[in-house]
Amino acid sequence: MNVTPGDAGPAGDAALTRAAQTGDVSALALLLERHRPGMRAVALSLLGPGPDVDDVMQEAALVALRRVADIRDPEAVGPWLRMVVRNRCRTLLRTAQRVEPMETVPLAASGATPEQILQTHALRDWVWEAVEAMTPTLRLPLVLRYFSTQVTSYQQIAEACAVPVSTVRSRLNQARGALAQALTATAASAHDDMSRRTEASWQEARETLAAAERGEFGKVVKDRYSPEVALLAGGQRLGGTDLLLAGMDGDLSAGVRQRPLHVVAGRSLVVWEMELLSPPDAPDHCPPGVAWIMSLDGGRFDRISLYHAARPQPTAPPAAA
Missing domain, CATH: 1.10.1740.10 (RNA polymerase sigma factor, region 2, helix turn helix motif)
Known part of the structure; x- marks a missing residue:
């Protein structure tokens, strides 16, 4: 330069x-x-x-x-x-x-795909190296706030992390300060290729859903997930492998399908944001979307927290004349 x-x-x-x-x-x-x-x-x-x-x-x-x-x-x-x-x-x-902050992070109004957005924005490898240097407690709200697309408001992050909104505020404040320091410390060092990691995670999300539709989700779980994997919602542990398999099988049997919308992929934290497609005969069967918030240990997913997007509010009928 x-x-x-x-x-x-x-x-x-x-x-x-x-x-x-x-x-x-x-x-x-x-x-x-x-x-x-x-x-x-x-x-x-x-x-x-x-x-x-x-x-x-x-x-x-x-x-x-x-x-x-x-x-x-x-x-x-x-x-x-x-x-x-x-x-x-x-x-x-x-x-x-x-009383409760609900603001969201503005997104660029364009027809670009998530992959293209990742390539053209300054989400460079050195940023992710700094994010990885944080503690998991600070990393999760920061990633949701700034890198996801569906779990960005303080209220949504609070629900996904099962903590009060005030705690989200405090952790984000600490995380921003830690990120600023970490960026300075990691700017000159070598980093992983974030674009390749994200592209691979997109492919894995698609292959996981395709395998599930073929009845092979159990093989995916055996290959990629820890035997002690924990499935959580709202911060509460719901179960492990058996519930994970049963939940996917139940959704597919009911005619529910998922479509990847956005992927965030770090070494220790991955977020798959999915659109939920209800069966044609039951259009209100499921919420519009779900985020798979997954942590990794030794290259295997060991915790999956599910955050379901809120159902749209019903529109009030017009008042009679």
């Missing part, structure tokens, strides 16, 4: 942004440091002094990691970063007026 910290101005910003969009860690770090005063000034103007400012700055940095590839005008990266801060502040202010 031919840009130095002294190359201020739109041209320098543009060069740094283009480098960051190709995965240059130092370029993205320099951009964030260069625009930190302006970003912090926006946060202070909307929130006033206090710890919320630091939280918003950390969140904005994570949004930049995910969305730097979306920047169409590299010379305008400064206004873009300040807009990110402004949006996070407004979300926080709206949330403060509620």
Whole structure:
């Protein structure tokens, strides 16, 4: 990269942004440091002094990691970063007026597949190396919040992790700080190829469902899952291998099918987000989706937490004239 910290101005910003969009860690770090005063000034103007400012700055940095590839005008990266801060502040202010925060992470409105989104966004291998360095307690809410697509609100994460919303807030705050430190520590080291890992996990999800429909789910479980695998929902252990097999068999017998929508794949945590397709004669048989939140030990899945998407609220009939 031919840009130095002294190359201020739109041209320098543009060069740094283009480098960051190709995965240059130092370029993205320099951009964030260069625009930190302006970003912090926006946060202070909307929130006033206090710890919320630091939280918003950390969140904005994570949004930049995910969305730097979306920047169409590299010379305008400064206004873009300040807009990110402004949006996070407004979300926080709206949330403060509620009993339970329900905000979701905005997603790019495009027709891209999850695989394409992964390739074009700054979810680089070094980010995942930093995520893997966290404790499982901090890793799970962070991955759900920033890398899943269906379990992103504080309330949803609280339900999936079986903890209060206040605990989700606290753990995310700790996780963001830990991620910032870990990114600095891991930026120069070698990392696994995240794209290959994710592509393999997509393939595994599809093959798992195909095997289940062929009546071979038991073989998949024997090959890929720990003999002591635990199946959980809402933080409660429901059972092990027998229940896992019976649950899949029961769904298939009832005509329920699953279709992978999104995959998050790390060394120790994998999330498969599935669309649930009810049988034609019972369109309300099941919720619209389920997330398989799976931890690995020694290369085998040893815990599966299921989080079912909420059913859509029935539409009230129109009032009589």
